[in-house]
Amino acid sequence: MSAMFRSLGLFNYRLWFGGALVSNTGTWMQSTAQDWIVLTHLTDHDATAVGITMALQFAPPILLVPVTGLIADRFDRRRMLMLTQGVMGLLGLALGILVLTDIATLWMVWGFALLLGTANAIDAPIRQSFVSELVPPTHLSNAVSLNSASFNGARLIGPAVAGVLIATVGSGWVFIINAGSFLAVLTSLTFIRTAQLQLKPKVSRAKGQIREGFRYVRARPDLMVIFVMIFIIGTFGLNFPIFTSTMASVEFGVDASGFGLLSSCIAVGSLAGALLSARRERPRMRILVLASLSFGVTCTVAALMPTYWSFAAVLVTVGLSSITLMTTANGTVQLSAAPEMRGRVMALYMAIFTGGTPLGAPIVGWVANTFGPRYAIGVAAAAGFAAASIAIAWLIRSQHLRVARVAESRFRFSVSHDGDGVAPLATK
Numbered sequence: 001m002s003a004m005f006r007s008l009g010l011f012n013y014r015l016w017f018g019g020a021l022v023s024n025t026g027t028w029m030q031s032t033a034q035d036w037i038v039l040t041h042l043t044d045h046d047a048t049a050v051g052i053t054m055a056l057q058f059a060p061p062i063l064l065v066p067v068t069g070l071i072a073d074r075f076d077r078r079r080m081l082m083l084t085q086g087v088m089g090l091l092g093l094a095l096g097i098l099v100l101t102d103i104a105t106l107w108m109v110w111g112f113a114l115l116l117g118t119a120n121a122i123d124a125p126i127r128q129s130f131v132s133e134l135v136p137p138t139h140l141s142n143a144v145s146l147n148s149a150s151f152n153g154a155r156l157i158g159p160a161v162a163g164v165l166i167a168t169v170g171s172g173w174v175f176i177i178n179a180g181s182f183l184a185v186l187t188s189l190t191f192i193r194t195a196q197l198q199l200k201p202k203v204s205r206a207k208g209q210i211r212e213g214f215r216y217v218r219a220r221p222d223l224m225v226i227f228v229m230i231f232i233i234g235t236f237g238l239n240f241p242i243f244t245s246t247m248a249s250v251e252f253g254v255d256a257s258g259f260g261l262l263s264s265c266i267a268v269g270s271l272a273g274a275l276l277s278a279r280r281e282r283p284r285m286r287i288l289v290l291a292s293l294s295f296g297v298t299c300t301v302a303a304l305m306p307t308y309w310s311f312a313a314v315l316v317t318v319g320l321s322s323i324t325l326m327t328t329a330n331g332t333v334q335l336s337a338a339p340e341m342r343g344r345v346m347a348l349y350m351a352i353f354t355g356g357t358p359l360g361a362p363i364v365g366w367v368a369n370t371f372g373p374r375y376a377i378g379v380a381a382a383a384g385f386a387a388a389s390i391a392i393a394w395l396i397r398s399q400h401l402r403v404a405r406v407a408e409s410r411f412r413f414s415v416s417h418d419g420d421g422v423a424p425l426a427t428k
Contacts, residue, residue: 011193012135025154033162034113035241063121081126129342146274149274167255239380245259267319277331289392294320364376
């Protein structure tokens with residue numbers, strides 16, 4: 001099996017990958033339907049309402065971060081995933097029934113968004129950490145990248161299918177189908193070979209374990225700079241539902257199918273970026289910096305596109321740069337965190353990554369309402385440039401970044417480590 005797909009040679013990971021792909025497809029279908037009914041059925045194209053929906057869904061990771069990581073480190077991750085995935089499936093089923101019976105209101109959708117966010121806040125660090133139990137350490141970076149490929153393959157299929165289903169049978173059935181998709185991941189978790197899991201020692205109950213996770217991250221400046229970058233871009237840059245829904249409905253006047261296609265265009269680039277990341281042996285800081293810069297540039301270009309199809313084409317590059325950034329950051333954090341701290345570190349990472357949305361999404365929605373969706377995308381571009389600037393400043397100050405001209409059109413970037421030689425950072 002090629003280096004890109006080497007983790008799929010392992011039975012447990014292959015089974016997990018297949019179940020997650022089906023479940024993620026359903027999740028993206030529900031996300032598309034949820035944003036569309038809020039924008040077009042429950043409000044009069046109110047982007048701020050979409051932002052509030054996103055904020056409610058992503059607020060719990062911040063509020064629950066003191067305990068979610070400890071849950072991932074202390075309890076059996078496979079059993080906990082079966083519980084959280086089952087709860088999210090039931091929530092999708094209940095919301096689908098409310099929509100089909102025409103009972104759903106904006107307040108109800110907001111309530112379900114909050115409940116779903118709570119379940120996902122517990123699920124996310126467990127799910128991220130569980131990957132390290134499915135594969136040996138030598139395959140972890142590859143497995144993380146393939147997870148992103150699964151997520152974005154679903155992102156490619158889900159919104160497009162949801163757009164067609166919304167237009168033909170209505171949004172309610174999309175929620176019902178999503179509820180059924182959770183059976184796939186529950187089945188995979190049931191039949192995983194537990195004897196082949198790379199089990200990590202569980203943390204015993206003791207005082208100060210929550211504070212220990214915060215202290216561990218605070219003492220790691222390399223993790224801190226990544227967390228700051230992810231917070232900026234996650235808060236102001238990755239509000240894709242607001243960008244695509246408002247550009248589709250307000251700027252270009254297309255229907256739900258057109259909205260779903262824009263989300264799929266982002267997913268095409270994201271899938272390509274995840275597969276390219278899977279080829280790399282290890283994530284590197286230089287890739288993180290270049291991906292942040294690329295995200296800023298591609299968002300700037302997208303905001304300037306005059307037609308629906310030119311905008312859709314540029315969204316592919318936005319997806320490529322954003323997933324390269326996220327996959328590299330995720331892999332770096334997982335590989336560098338101590339195994340006994342991984343759950344708490346990933347809980348902090350996920351809280352920072354998704355927790356900025358309650359702040360950023362309403363702001364970006366307000367910008368889209370007040371100044372237009374193109375200015376909202378401009379906010380995302382600024383976030384990419386700001387994150388890259390912070391990383392470069394840290395590299396110059398802490399890692400002694402240097403730039404040397406080695407040819408007329410080639411430069412060599414390097415960092416020194418406490419004065420003991422120079423390690424190459426990037427070459428072009």
